[in-house]
Amino acid sequence: MKDEVFKYLNSFQIDFNHFIKKSDKDIIVASDLISKAFKKNKKLLICGNGGSASDAQHFSAELVGRFKKNRASLPAIALNTDTSSITAIANDYDYSKVFSRQIEGLGQKGDVLLAISTSGNSKNIKEAISIAKKKKIITIGLTGKKKSIISKVSDYCISVPSKETSHIQELHIIVLHLLCILIEKKL
Numbered sequence: 001m002k003d004e005v006f007k008y009l010n011s012f013q014i015d016f017n018h019f020i021k022k023s024d025k026d027i028i029v030a031s032d033l034i035s036k037a038f039k040k041n042k043k044l045l046i047c048g049n050g051g052s053a054s055d056a057q058h059f060s061a062e063l064v065g066r067f068k069k070n071r072a073s074l075p076a077i078a079l080n081t082d083t084s085s086i087t088a089i090a091n092d093y094d095y096s097k098v099f100s101r102q103i104e105g106l107g108q109k110g111d112v113l114l115a116i117s118t119s120g121n122s123k124n125i126k127e128a129i130s131i132a133k134k135k136k137i138i139t140i141g142l143t144g145k146k147k148s149i150i151s152k153v154s155d156y157c158i159s160v161p162s163k164e165t166s167h168i169q170e171l172h173i174i175v176l177h178l179l180c181i182l183i184e185k186k187l
Helices: 001-023 024-039 051-064 083-092 102-104 123-134 150-151 165-186
Strands: 043-049 076-078 112-117 138-143 156-159
Touching: 001 024, 001 165, 024 043, 024 112, 024 138, 024 156, 024 165, 043 051, 043 102, 043 123, 051 076, 051 112, 051 165, 083 102, 112 123, 123 138, 123 150, 138 150, 138 165, 150 156
Parallel strands: 043 076, 043 112, 112 138, 138 156
Antiparallel strands: none
């Protein structure tokens, strides 16, 4: 059992070291885009499926509430939290539309969409980005693989350099916490 723990943590350490070397610029760009939107009284829309849905909700809560600093609440919305909208849209249209329909109704030019997809290939995330772009909403992908559908269609993308799903999710939380730190410093 001890070997399994060591093996997992060692493989995470390798992915973490790659992450440190390659992701700082992308995180800084994303924090700048989100901060500038907040300064212009625009909002951040966030979406994801499964564990990424939890990450979207977590990030939204840190911004609406606070992370480390007492400050004004920030306009961030996790689109995966409205179960009535999600189930109605999935039933009346298709699951691929659960986020795009919300963006169609809530999104405005100058807002930012943070689209989280561990695989980088989620159809409903791709659809959300497509509608966001039509509405002139800045799109930021947060993915695992460097070459994915989401990384190709997003205006900007933070790609976590790992093929291990659990490591991608763990590193996504680090990215979101770093975004919180940087956003709070900028506002």
